Amino acid sequence: MPVIKVDKLSKIFGKNAKQATKLLDQGLSKEEILKKTGNTVGVNRASFEVEEGEIFVIMGLSGSGKSTLVRLINRLIEPTEGSVMIDGEDLAKMNKQDLRKVRREKLSMVFQKFALFPHRTILQNAEFGLEVQGIDKSEREKRAKESLEMVGLGEYINQYPSQLSGGMQQRVGLARALANDPEVLLMDEAFSALDPLIRKEMQDELLELQESMKKTILFITHDLDEALRIGDRIALMKDGKIVQIGTPEEILVNPANDYVEKFVEDVDRSKVLEAQHIMKRPETVDIEKHGPRAALERMRKEGLSSIYVVDRKRKLYGYVTADDVSAAAKQDKKDLKDILHTDVPKADMNTTMHEIFDMIHDSPVPIAVVEEDKLKGIIVRGAVIAALAGSEVSINGDHS
Amino acid sequence: MEIIPKLPVAEWIDNATDWTTDTFEFLFDFIKQDFGDFIEFFAEDLLMAIPIWLFIAVIGVLAFFVSGKRFGLVAFSVIGLWFISNQGLWEELMNTFTLVIFASLISVIIGVPFGIWMAKSKTVQTILTPILDFMQTMPAFVYLIPAVAFFSIGMVPGVFASVIFATPPTVRFTNLGIRQVSKELIEASDSFGTTGTQKLFKVQLPMAKTTIMAGINQTVMLSLSMVVIASMIGAKGLGQTVITGLQRADVGTGFVAGLGIVILAIIIDRFTQNLNTQKGQ
Known part of the structure; x- marks a missing residue:
């Protein structure tokens, strides 16, 4: 059974969202709907499944709806319609208590700009998710420390985020997400704010960690090289729609349409072709x-x-x-x-x-x-x- | 021109005030009596019981630590306070200090929760914003009138008028501070499954602290600015000396008392500001 199963998930921003969904049914494009109703289509009927232990990459250019899509999955943004099944439970229809429970225990998120709490030390940051769950201090400190050690930051626990470099800050972000021991890791452009060398290092490290963790990871990126490097499977998004889902090779060798082909054109083929x-x-x-x-x-x-x-x-x-x-x-x-x-x-x-x-x-x-x-x-x-x-x-x- | 007769707004307000005075008489009497007694006890018995030299010494030591172990604020505080006592205005100073402390404390106790409420709800913000504008732009003298109606004269109506005048900055800055917390941090907090209360105390308030403290600093300064006005309805302190000076055309007395207020203002301002910046990472 897939860990995440997303079915016809849509998000329409603005009033009269229901009316706009009808227009989507009629096959109108994002621009036409914006012109007719003033609503912006964020995500348009996205459906996919992510298997346990898989790194599933959602990639697209800015404005393609990928960041909205990941936020629909932990419901930081309310979906307009569709379902998000995590372990067979539909998040989209859950009440607030149940949703909190799922967020605390099953889903963790890593953010593009790290989103560390500047008033907390590295350790306190890593503890945050456990603290929210009400786990007692000694236990949560222990688990947070383990998690920080895993990303190689065992030495820095009493520093504040502003004292760390970007790459190290994102390690803290990762440690904070892992401390909860979630089933699913949502990574929203997690490495995009880092410079290329550090980014590559972090990708390698993620892959290395993944060897032992076997988490289910949903990774959002706009960088095709990154997607090809770390993705087991890749979903390409355009205008809120998923245009193709496949392994890196499938996407490179058989682009589903002109859009994908154009995208793939620029890729550093030397890293992908075998x-x-x-x-x-x-x-x-x-x-x-x-x-x-x-x-x-x-x-x-x-x-x-x-x-x-x-x-x-x-x-x-x-x-x-x-x-x-x-x-x-x-x-x-x-x-x-x-x-x-x-x-x-x-x-x-x-x-x-x-x-x-x-x-x-x-x-x-x-x-x-x-x-x-x-x-x-x-x-x-x-x-x-x-x-x-x-x-x-x-x-x-x-x-x- | 005379199609619409003069609207009896003044009468309405009078009636409303009368009604309030009558209806809540028990409450107002209670506040007037017990709270009044307490303020008096605090100013006359508690603060005045401390020897002047000890008071000045304690403030000096506090200033040393608050200003990050530098001597500027220490020197200013010690010399300033000595000057006031030298001018024979110590009791007045203690009364003024009491008025400011109580007015600010009550303002903060009322202001911060309202600020939080305002930040959490757009409707509340829409309703409160014009009310806050009203409270701040209405000439402060006007508040003295209902204050006297409710609490007659003395310290208590002085505190009451000061609170109305001084609360808005705390409310506004609390609201602003919470709303300024970046969207990503709120998302991060939500993504870990925080409840509204957890989010407030673990993320929003700590992040907004600097801004809220700036608001509180404003509140303290505004309540200090009410000192002279409040003394028109019998609040004791340096303000009363200023009024006396005015009534007798005694420039010297008025000026010295005014100087006392300035010294107190600067000390309080530097204290609250330093407390704020000290912990900012």
Whole structure:
């Protein structure tokens, strides 16, 4: 069962919200509704499910309704219609007491501008959620300290937020949210206010923490690189609507529409595309069947300066170069084994293009993509450049 | 021109005042008697029982700590208070001090809750804003009239008039302070499931403290400014000396008493301001 299940969740700002929902039914756009009724459509019929332990990223540009959507989930903003099921309970229809209970025990939020309480020390900040629940002082201090240690701030507990850097402040924000041990973490542009290096560091740390915590995380961002980096799945929003939900790859490789495609256009593809996306079918010679002459013949035909050597089961042995092969042919040698190069540049199916880029730079031969010692494909320099340029990537499945 | 006759507004107010005086006589009498006695006890018996040198010394030490261990305020307080006692105005000073203390205290006790209420409800804010404007712009002398009707003359009507005049800043600043707390902090508080009361005491009031203190400082200053006016209806203190000076065309006496008020004002102002800035992180 999904931890969060959002169904046809909408928020319309302004009076006559009901009238505006009818117009939504008729398929009018956000602009048309604004013109007709003066109402702003914040979120338009969003539906999605988040599984336990998943990092679900909602991404969109500013004004796309993502921040509204996350606030509908813990009801900091009242939904106009639709439902938000957390563990099978509908938050949208809950009374105030029950809502408070859910907020205290199941949901925690991390804010873009940290939203730390400036009059409280770091420890008191981290304690806040527990204090609100009425947990006694020694217990809540203990748990808050654990939580602060987890984010690496054990030393700073008696400082005030203003004495800390932005990155450290957001760690406190994270610790405050984690101290409650919630099931769901709502992160609203949590790293957007940090400078790029710190942001990356925080992303890594979140992923690392997530390894052990296995929380269900709903992460809001406007940064596609961030979304691709940390998201298990991504929902793309535009004008209050969710336009596509999918894994990072699905979104990059099969953008649902022009909007997504345009969005994806600017992404640093090198961080997302993997070896399997840009490799092509290799030309090979069989170490058991072929000798130097056959190899030379094959290379001449294909216009290659080197060729990979495998056995019948496509187990990779190494490569031979054209110069060595022709020399061996002249000496009438029968075996390729003597001239085999085994220093093969290898990548596996999931190696990112980013890493391949470094490898291919000073490699004399194409990179071998290997899975369980078997050659699956090769990557030539041209394919890397083409993929970086964003041209059509031909995905070469397992033809062998 | 004479289609609408003169509206009997004055009579209405008179009637309303009479009615209030009659109806709440028991309450007013109680306040006049017991509260009056208490104020008198505080000023004449309690404060006057403290030796002048001890009083000045205590204020001096407090000034040292309040001003962050610097000597400017200490020197000013000690010399100022010594000067007043030297002029034979110590008893008057104690009476004035009492009036200001009680008026400010009551103003704050009434003002802060109203400010909170105002911050929590837009309707209350809409209703209270013009009333507060009215209270502050109505000439302060006017409050003396019903004050006398309710409490006759003396300290009690003086405190009453001062409270009406001095409460608005506390209400306004409390409201402002709470409304200024950033939306994100309120969201953060809500997202952890705080009740309204928890939010108020753990987030809103601590965050608004500096602003509220600024309002209280204003309130104290306003009640001090009522000292001379309140002495027209028999409130004892430095104000009375000023009035006497006025009546006898005695510039010297009036000026010295006025100087006493200024000294007291500066001491109180620096004390409340320093208390406010001291804890600001």
